[in-house]
Amino acid sequence: MPQIHVVSVRALAEYAMEKGDLIPGGASYARMREGIRGHQALQELLPVNWQAEAPVSRDIETDGHILRVQGRADAAYIGPDIVCVREIKTTGRNPHAILKYDYPVHWAQAEIYAALLCLNHGVERAEVRLIYARLDGVKREYAEAYDADTLNRLLMGYVRLYMGWITAVDDWKAKSLATLQSFGFPYDDYRDGQKEMARAVFRAMKRGANALIEAPTGIGKTAASLYGALKALGKGYITAIFYLTARTTGRRAAEDALDRMRAQGLAIRSVTITAKEKCCLLEAPDCMGCPHAMGYYDRRRDALKAAVGMQKLDADAIRALAEDYGLCPFELSLDISETADVIICDYNYAFDPRVRIKRYFGARSRAGLLVDEAHNLPDRAREMLSASLSGRRLYELRKRVASFEGKESPMVRLMTELLRALKCENDQEPEALSDLPEGVVEAARRFAEAAGELQSAEPDVREFVFDVQWFVNVSKRFDPECYRVMMLPQDRWLLIRLWCYDPSKHMRRALGRVGGAALFSATLAPMDFYAAQLGADGEADESLRLESPFPRENLKVLRLPVSVSLRDRERTQHAVAQVIHAMAEAKPGNYIACFPSYAYMTLVFRHYRMLWPYEDAICQEAHMTEPRRMAFIERFVPAPTRSLVGFIVLGGVFAEGVDLPEDRLSGAAIVSTGMPQLSFERELMRELFDDADDGGTDAAYTYPGLRRVLQAAGRVIRTETDRGVVLLMDVRYRQEKLRELMPPHWDVTDVNKLSDLKRELEGFWEG
Ligand code: SF4
Structure with a gap:
């Protein structure tokens, strides 16, 4: 047959x-x-x-x-x-x-x-x-x-x-299947926890359920999760694997793990989807009139055929293929994803209704999802599901369009009409509503339809029209159980945000449509909170918390009762600088000092430089370009002979996803509990999540803060041979709730005086 x-x-x-x-x-x-x-x-x-x-x-x-x-x-x-x-x-x-x-x-x-x-x-x-x-x-x-x-x-x-x-695709699949069924774990041995993790992933894919896995840094999550999912693919439980990650380092880790498996005989086709702005072949991306977009569908078929013979379609391979056939690399990578075995991409291709890949996520499918750094997903989902309409932005844009199209142009007239709905009263205060502002929505709908017809050639205008269309779209899915309308005055104009404060319903629906998902991270405490936020709290779902595979004694965690509240920062900056210096002085090495904001970081950095002008210290800047970021990281050299302290911001680009193994990082001083600053949005979240157990404060402040702290601390120990120190500076670390949320493999020692701190550090490094 x-x-x-x-x-x-x-x-x-x-x-x-x-x-x-x-x-x-x-x-x-x-x-x-x-x-x-x-x-x-x-x-x-x-x-x-x-x-x-x-x-x-x-x-x-x-x-x-x-x-x-x-x-x-x-x-x-x-x-x-x-x-x-x-x-x-x-x-x-x-x-x-x-x-x-x-x-x-x-x-x-x-x-x-x-x-x-x-x-x-x-x-x-x-x-x-x-x-x-x-x-x-x-x-x-x-x-x-x-x-x-x-x-x-x-x-x-x-x-x-x-x-x-x-049939060409099928021939490939048959060849791949034979290797999928026979290949073994790509390392000589499992690290502690890796086998459990691979099994949990496999089980989730087999049962079409979700597995929430907290696994400490260094356990080898990428290899373990891919291995479990590939085995499920080989058994036919799922039809493709999506490795979802928000960071370039995560993407590379997945590509490297697959390379290693291929070197051991696995035949697997993977494609990496890179964001449009990053992979565009033009110097200044403008899709309208782009030669790689014109006639795209005339040439696509040949490129897809050529891609069937290729196993690793990373950014470079996609670019080369796109250049050969004169196609847009971004669209080509999306098209190739339809027949690939593993698709490595950002979360939004699975969860964002605007860009999700329809074949897999528009309706039911048997795709298996591996979600890396899943602690980031609730916030990302909030962003994906929310929409904003800014009067100030429209006002500026209208001024520009009027300068080249004239005040009476159809687009300017449409903009003027929409702007009328976005005027704000002189004394208007920010407010949150549980009902849609119908007048604004109606004005936005009229604008979106009429402006879409005009098809402006101006990229900024097109982007604005898309944003308004999205605003209208979100208004249709508005549900007061998970949305609020934020009315935020900005000068004379309103910024209206349809804010999805609780993405769990959407996530539950999205995860329910695929063939199984494993969501993992080093920081998912408390797990029931994340399970609910991620929609992974169904009856068939499981959660797993894995121990660190590394010797506990390799990490020294010290807790210092410094008051770092906003009003005490000037007063205690000297003490904070002294603690950081003591850490750097105890042993030549690279260290990070992590702060909750740029302002606080700069305050202490300046003081530190004043006290120790001849010692090596560098400071993160806002909006660093990729080369400047690389230069910052490259200062963390292996086997340093003198100490370097990098002042960074918690939750920023250097506090998460950066890999500095072995002696490239010897310690982290974490100043504050990392809680986000008070804002209208955070306060609203606190109110909305509030219950008898003060769940609102936890959801809006405590858990996000702790996540940042643990991510930064997680930079210190990356391999079996790493040794390092973590200093927790804030009186609030002694609160019972925070103590309970600390990783179980942390032995925390309290120190109250600088002399005690120095003694502890010396003892640790000598030991
Ligand atoms: S179509 Fe593709 S290559 Fe052309 S401008 Fe747009 S993103 Fe760039």
Whole structure:
């Protein structure tokens, strides 16, 4: 029995007939295929004997393979001697501006439905009608008549083209599967906890559930999670693996782990999706008119075929392929992801409704998710699901557009109209509402529709229009159980934020649609809080807390009762500087001193330089470029002969995701409990999460703070041979709640005097 391949009518048509540009508004079909709204309105007007969403399916045999083609025709009539098919395409364009053959893929789709219906019902004639409809009711129709032979010839042409491609993908999958089933763990031995972690990942994928795993730094989470997921892939429990990470270092770790597995015989195709701005082939990215976007769909098929033979499609390989075929690398990586075994990308491709990969995350799929640094995900999800509309931004933009388009241009008039809805009263205070401001939403909706039609060539205007469209979109999903409207005055204007304060509902739904997920991090305490926030608290879900695999005595944790509250900072800066200096003086090495804000960091850094001007100390700057960041990190050399102190900000680029193994980092002084500063948003969160146990303060301040602290402290011990110190400076570290949330492998010693601190440090390093 030949293997049956299943394909939707739409996918078959798109593969066979795709043509055109990538850019919305050109001859691209990509925009048109998104349009489904308005279908029901037209379907309701169907004559009797017509069927809306008519199901169609047929197995077609060719060259020893069977292709099952299936789908639902928008509307169909099946008579004794004729089949009629209507394909409805909702569009934002003026339907009268669309020519009959602008979108060959739409004809192909309708022809496939007609061909299948003729074959299934033994009918010899068909009429196909394409209807382009705008939401306001304007429409344009095109019709074509066919005989069954012609339709069959067209159908077989599409099928053969598709089979040529899909059998190449299948051949690869068969080769990969054999190695997936036989390959072993890619290291000689498991580190403590790695086997448990790999098993938990495998179990989650097998049961289609979630595993929340707290595993200390250095345990080898990347290799363990990938191994567990690859084994599930080999067993057929999942169909692809998404390794989701927010950082370049996480992406590299996943690529390196897969390289190691390939070196041991695993055949696996992985693709890395890099953000558009980072992988763009143009110096100044502007997709409108970009040569790599024009004719993208004409050249894409050949590039995809070439990619089937490649195992590692990282950023460099994608770029080379994109250059060879003249394609946009970003879009190419998304297209390749549809057939890859492992997709390494940011969280947003799975969870952000704007950019998530529809094939895997738009509907149910059996993708397995590995979420690295999952502690970041609740905040990221809040961002992904929220939307803002800023009057100040619009005011500035309108001024610029008026200067080159003139005050009476249609775009400026639309902007002026929207701006009226964003005016704020002189004495208006920030406020949070649980109902939508209907007037603003309506103004935004009108603007989004009309401005979208104008299709501005100005990138800033296009971006603003997209943002307003997103604002309107979020207003439709607004739910007072997880959203609030923030009305924030900014000068004369309002910033209106539709803020998703609780992303758990969305996360639960998103995770429920995939084939299983493992969410891991070194800092997920308390686990029940994160499980709820991440939507991983279902009955079938499990959580696992792993011990550090490294000797406890290699880490010295000292707690110092320094008052670092805002009002005491000037007074205690000298004491803080002395503690940091004592840490650096105890043994030549590289150290970090971590602060909750730039202002506090700068205050103590200046004092430190004044006291010890000849000692090595560097300080993080706001908005550092990539080369400056690299230069900062490179100062942390191995085997230093004199001490260096890097002053950094908790939660910033150097406090998380930076790997300084062995003697590249000997200690971290953490000033404060890392709690975020008071803000309107944080206070609102505290109120919204509040319960009898003061859960609001924990959710808004304590847990985010602790997460930053533990991430920074986690930089110190990275391997079995690392030794190092962590100094916790804040009187609040003695509170019972914080003590309970400390990692279980930390032995914390209290010191009250500088002399005691020096003695403890000396003892540790001598020991
Ligand atoms: S290459 Fe750059 S400018 Fe061109 S389509 Fe891709 S992202 Fe846009």
